[in-house]
Amino acid sequence: MGAIPNAKGVTFRVWAPHAEKVYVLGSFNDWDETSTPLGSEQNGYWSMMCRTQKRENEYRYVIHTPADWKLPPLSRIDPYARRLQTQRATE
16 A cells, blocks of 8 residues: 555555545646546555656645545545655645
C-alpha cells in the first residue's frame, strides 16, 4: 500500500472501495488531476506503475465517488506516507 519505489519508478496503491475513479497527481505530472489514472483491481484496491515518479516527488490521490453521492472529487494524502509537506507546497 502507498507509494512503493522499485527499479522502474514507483507503484501507487490505495484502498478506495467505493470509488468510481482514482488518480494520482503531483510534482511529477504538474499536479494534473486527470493525467495519471489508477486502475481498479476489482477488490476496492486501485494501483498503477509510474515511471516518472521519483522518491522525493510530492503527490496526492484524487478519488471520484459515485455520482449519486453528489460529492466533488476528494483530494487526499497517502495514508501510508512517511513524510508530509506543508500545504503551501501542494496548492
